[in-house]
Amino acid sequence: MPIVTIDDREIEVPDGTTILNAARMIGPDVSPPAMCYYSKLKVSGGKCRTCLVEVSAGSTKDPRPMPKLVASCSTPIMDGMIVKNTTSERVLDARNGVVEYLLMNHPLDCPICDQAGECHLQDLSYEHGLEKTRFEFERRTFEPVDIGEHIKLHMNRCILCYRCVNTADQITDKRVHGVLGRGDHAEISTYIENVVDNDFSGNVIDVCPVGALTDKTFRFKSRVWFTRPMDAHRNCDKCSGRAAVWLFGDEVLRVTGRKDQWGEVEDTPEGNSGFICNTCRYDKKSLADWTVEGPRYIDRHSVISQNHYELEPAEQPKSLK
Numbered sequence: 001m002p003i004v005t006i007d008d009r010e011i012e013v014p015d016g017t018t019i020l021n022a023a024r025m026i027g028p029d030v031s032p033p034a035m036c037y038y039s040k041l042k043v044s045g046g047k048c049r050t051c052l053v054e055v056s057a058g059s060t061k062d063p064r065p066m067p068k069l070v071a072s073c074s075t076p077i078m079d080g081m082i083v084k085n086t087t088s089e090r091v092l093d094a095r096n097g098v099v100e101y102l103l104m105n106h107p108l109d110c111p112i113c114d115q116a117g118e119c120h121l122q123d124l125s126y127e128h129g130l131e132k133t134r135f136e137f138e139r140r141t142f143e144p145v146d147i148g149e150h151i152k153l154h155m156n157r158c159i160l161c162y163r164c165v166n167t168a169d170q171i172t173d174k175r176v177h178g179v180l181g182r183g184d185h186a187e188i189s190t191y192i193e194n195v196v197d198n199d200f201s202g203n204v205i206d207v208c209p210v211g212a213l214t215d216k217t218f219r220f221k222s223r224v225w226f227t228r229p230m231d232a233h234r235n236c237d238k239c240s241g242r243a244a245v246w247l248f249g250d251e252v253l254r255v256t257g258r259k260d261q262w263g264e265v266e267d268t269p270e271g272n273s274g275f276i277c278n279t280c281r282y283d284k285k286s287l288a289d290w291t292v293e294g295p296r297y298i299d300r301h302s303v304i305s306q307n308h309y310e311l312e313p314a315e316q317p318k319s320l321k
């Protein structure tokens with residue numbers, strides 16, 4: 001099996017593994033950020049450029065460096081490859097530029113955005129962004145629109161990562177939304193408004209890395225860090241019925257898929273898809289609908305864990321791991 005070195009740490013990985021997934025196998029400290037790649041989707045990545053890395057040696061056979069930075073989510077590793085992520089000044093400089101570009105048209109509305117506290121763009125801009133904008137032109141602006149009964153689209157916040165489009169392609173019968181227009185005119189849209197309606201359409205909310213697609217049943221109800229995420233399950237004939245319920249007291253404010261450390265909806269222990277159906281997401285808002293397993297582990301660096309009620313993974317009972 002090929003061996004790759006990423007930020008001075010070596011790992012042996014299966015053939016065909018991408019640099020990003022090899023880095024994830026080593027751990028979060030060497031993993032590049034990924035705003036468009038989503039491992040649970042058959043097609044994703046190659047859009048946002050946040051995952052750029054430097055390849056300082058291509059392989060044992062051909063140890064020449066790659067002249068340009070490469071997208072780690074779509075570049076397979078070669079035996080003997082040497083990759084620099086946070087140890088490369090070029091990468092950090094490019095990532096700062098990519099973040100500035102992503103924020104060019106993005107509103108600074110974190111104080112009223114439902115995604116605040118669990119927004120990957122917010123984290124990324126905190127780590128890489130400038131403190132002020134250099135953009136002097138008028139920003140692109142759109143009115144928020146309803147796309148379906150339960151989903152609100154805030155196109156101002158969209159970074160055109162295509163995750164929602166690929167998700168709809170993969171897990172719904174018929175995709176009715178997509179990216180219309182090119183370049184500065186590109187936007188997520190439905191051909192006819194109000195038609196995103198499918199048993200699994202709510203998962204586009206879970207895969208959106210920013211607050212562009214929000215759950216209308218949860219909007220403006222609470223900041224996420226005031227809620228308590230719990231692992232819970234129910235018997236469901238459409239999906240696995242495994243979800244995270246977000247409680248305020250005994251009230252279920254929202255239901256989402258269970259996300260892993262990369263912010264992706266995790267598979268079930270049996271290896272099936274963990275994407276949940278709209279019935280579980282929107283219609284089961286009573287605690288009596290759910291069997292609560294216990295607090296969901298939230299990483300200490302997330303603002304959601306500020307109350308520190310959850311256990312570290314090593315201390316958790318087996319059912320919570």
Ligand code: SF4
Binds near residue numbers: 157160164208213
């Ligand atoms: S709406 Fe969200 S998931 Fe869809 S392309 Fe925009 S940022 Fe990505």
Ligand code: FES
Binds near residue numbers: 035036037052073074
């Ligand atoms: S995660 Fe690789 S280009 Fe977006």
